[in-house]
Amino acid sequence: xxxxxxxxxxxxxxxxxxxxxxxxxxxxxxxxxxxxxxxxxxxxxxxxxxxxxxxxxxxxxxxxxxxxxxxxxxxxxxxxxxxxxxxxxxxxxxxxxxxxxxxxxxxxxxxxxxxxxxxxxxxxxxxxxxxxxxxxxxxxxxxxxxxxxxxxxxxxxxxxxxxxxxxxxxxxxxxxxxxxxxxxxxxxxxxxxxxxxxxxxxxxxxxxxxxxxxxxxxxxxxxxxxxxxxxxxxxxxxxxxxxxxxxxxxxxxxxxxxxxxxxxxxxxxxxxxxxxxxxxxxxxxxxxxxxxxxxxxxxxxxxxxxxxxxxxxxxxxxxxxxxxxxxxxxxxxxxxxxxxxxxxxxxxxxxxxxxxxxxxxxxxxxxxxxxxxxxxxxxxxxxxxxxxxxxxxxxxxxxxxxxxxxxxxxxxxxxxxxxxxxxxxxxxxxxxxxxx
Ligand code: PMP
Numbered sequence: 557x558x559x560x561x562x563x564x565x566x567x568x569x570x571x572x573x574x575x576x577x578x579x580x581x582x583x584x585x586x587x588x589x590x591x592x593x594x595x596x597x598x599x600x601x602x603x604x605x606x607x608x609x610x611x612x613x614x615x616x617x618x619x620x621x622x623x624x625x626x627x628x629x630x631x632x633x634x635x636x637x638x639x640x641x642x643x644x645x646x647x648x649x650x651x652x653x654x655x656x657x658x659x660x661x662x663x664x665x666x667x668x669x670x671x672x673x674x675x676x677x678x679x680x681x682x683x684x685x686x687x688x689x690x691x692x693x694x695x696x697x698x699x700x701x702x703x704x705x706x707x708x709x710x711x712x713x714x715x716x717x718x719x720x721x722x723x724x725x726x727x728x729x730x731x732x733x734x735x736x737x738x739x740x741x742x743x744x745x746x747x748x749x750x751x752x753x754x755x756x757x758x759x760x761x762x763x764x765x766x767x768x769x770x771x772x773x774x775x776x777x778x779x780x781x782x783x784x785x786x787x788x789x790x791x792x793x794x795x796x797x798x799x800x801x802x803x804x805x806x807x808x809x810x811x812x813x814x815x816x817x818x819x820x821x822x823x824x825x826x827x828x829x830x831x832x833x834x835x836x837x838x839x840x841x842x843x844x845x846x847x848x849x850x851x852x853x854x855x856x857x858x859x860x861x862x863x864x865x866x867x868x869x870x871x872x873x874x875x876x877x878x879x880x881x882x883x884x885x886x887x888x889x890x891x892x893x894x895x896x897x898x899x900x901x902x903x904x905x906x907x908x909x910x911x912x913x914x915x916x917x918x919x920x921x922x923x924x925x926x927x928x929x930x931x932x933x934x935x936x937x938x939x940x941x942x943x944x945x946x947x948x949x950x951x952x953x954x955x956x957x958x959x960x961x962x963x964x965x966x967x968x969x970x971x972x973x974x975x976x977x978x979x980x981x982x983x984x985x986x987x988x989x990x991x992x
Contacts, residue, residue: 565606566591581715586944586964587951593960598625600974603960611960612979614969618962619816620841622887622900622922624974630845630886637882643874650885651876657888658843658853662814663824664833668853669862670876674815674840675703677850678778680870681836682707685776685809687868688858693773695766695808697757699786699936699966702778702813702838706748709740713785713936713966716740757783757935758792764802771806776836778811781826784968785816786939787925788918796832803835809858815840815850816968821921823891829921845883848874896973897921903980904971910984922971926950926987939966950990957986 569576569592577583582592594606601624603611613625623630637650651670658668671677682694682705694707701714709716740749753770755762757779767774777799783789803810812834818825819842827833835858840850853859861868874880890896900922908924911917916927927933928943928950947965954961959982962969 563591565594579715581964581967584963587948588945589952589963600624600626601972601976601979609958611955611958612982613960614971614975614983615960615962615967616970616972617846618841618967619820619970620844620846621970621974622819622842622896622972623845623890624972627845627974629890630883633845633882633886634847634879637878640878642879643877645873648876648878648881650878650881654876654881654885654888657885658839658851661823661888661891662818662837662839662853663827664812664835664855665837665853666856667859668839668851669859669870670849670851670881671870671872672848672850672874672877672880673703674813674838674850675705676872677815677838677840677852678702678708678811678813679705681811681838681852681854682776682778683870684852684858684861684868685811685836687861689775689807689809691773691775691808692751693753693770694751694775695753695755695763695770695777697779697783697936698754699757699783699789699939700778700780700813701785702780702815704741706744707752708778709744710749710752711754711936712740713783715964756937757786757789758795759935760795760798763799767802767806767808771802771808774806774808776809776811777803778813778838780816781812781814781830781832781834782817782821782920782923783936784923786936786966787927787933787942788920788923788968789933789935789939790918790920791826791830792934796826796830800832800834809835811836811838813838816923817920818842819888819891820923820970822897823894826920842887843884844880845887847877847880847883849877849880849884899973900971903975903977906977907969907971907975907980907983910980911987914987914990923968924971925965925968928965950987953990954983954986957989959983959986 596604596606603613698711699713701712702708814825818839822829836854838852863869904922908917908919911926928946944965
């Protein structure tokens with residue numbers, strides 16, 4: 557009966573919403589299913605679905621929920637804020653307090669602006685970089701995802717990579733692996749993509765060569781300092797340092813997209829963990845504690861080009877929304893306790909150790925992927941070489957046992973403080989029962 561009910565809901569959704577979902581990867585097609593999960597509620601590390609299943613959740617809304625679902629402190633902060641009014645479209649003290657928390661936590665950020673989504677933050681950071689350098693070109697890495705703005709979809713990871721797997725269409729590359737200006741989705745004008753240069757992640761020669769060739773016109777290198785939208789691919793030693801040097805030499809700005817890594821791989825993000833400072837940082841996910849909130853920030857002299865301090869236009873009706881800001885403050889204030897990260901690191905260690913016999917585990921802090929391969933995954937090409945069919949079979953096997961993994965090989969598991977030893981052991985046992 558439950559199944560019929562779910563199907564009826566999905567049928568209703570399909571009639572009203574393209575593909576039945578409001579973000580493509582939720583459709584679960586990459587793991588061989590043709591129905592999304594309809595979630596009714598969540599608590600701690602668990603989800604309840606509309607058809608009555610209780611699932612151990614490793615997706616955690618794709619990263620924001622560092623303290624688990626329906627975290628009581630976050631919920632109370634949002635409730636208190638809502639009682640005072642849900643939106644003013646005017647400045648509030650809480651925004652200033654949140655900016656103080658961000659600047660204190662993230663080493664390279666001197667000034668910050670709040671927006672509502674990671675897409676918006678990345679898009680705005682690039683506009684700013686282009687205005688500051690008075691140049692147009694940007695360089696990104698294959699498999700890096702920075703939201704769905706026109707210029708940033710070229711060779712993007714995450715949901716786009718997942719779609720590609722179902723309907724591959726070759727994006728031509730040069731011999732060095734560099735690709736130039738290929739619109740990655742219908743509807744992206746050739747002009748918008750023409751200034752995007754794509755190089756493989758973790759490839760020092762390819763990025764050096766591309767900067768040599770385009771350096772004078774290069775506004776920014778944008779990169780996930782730990783790639784997490786092709787599955788988790790940590791930077792090899794020297795890679796981030798090389799990006800920093802290439803930016804210094806060419807005058808381009810280094811933009812770290814820390815939407816996933818921020819407040820996760822360390823309180824100050826990957827820039828703290830790996831000790832390389834960008835000019836601009838894109839933040840989201842944990843920053844908003846599960847509410848729509850993101851930010852971009854960096855050197856004051858660059859940020860002060862933003863209107864109304866400077867001429868670069870950027871705005872938002874709901875930017876710094878009081879509910880999202882209250883949730884963010886509640887989360888960030890708890891992160892100054894190093895015990896949070898010690899705890900997360902220990903749990904992620906346990907999970908990594910337990911999963912190691914069953915594939916290739918790659919991890920940075922509380923962020924990891926189990927790749928269906930026995931070889932190291934250094935870049936997007938390696939990730940695409942993994943056995944996605946087998947990942948799909950593993951996903952379905954675990955779902956039957958009540959364990960919900962990310963529904964794509966190109967995504968990460970997101971441990972939270974709500975994932976205790978019991979949840980970790982249960983997950984390892986479920987994977988073990990799938991076999992080698
Ligand atoms: N950058 C990165 C690194 C991301 O992982 C994401 C989303 N997963 C985004 C940007 C876009 O954020 P949003 O979905 O909030 O637009």
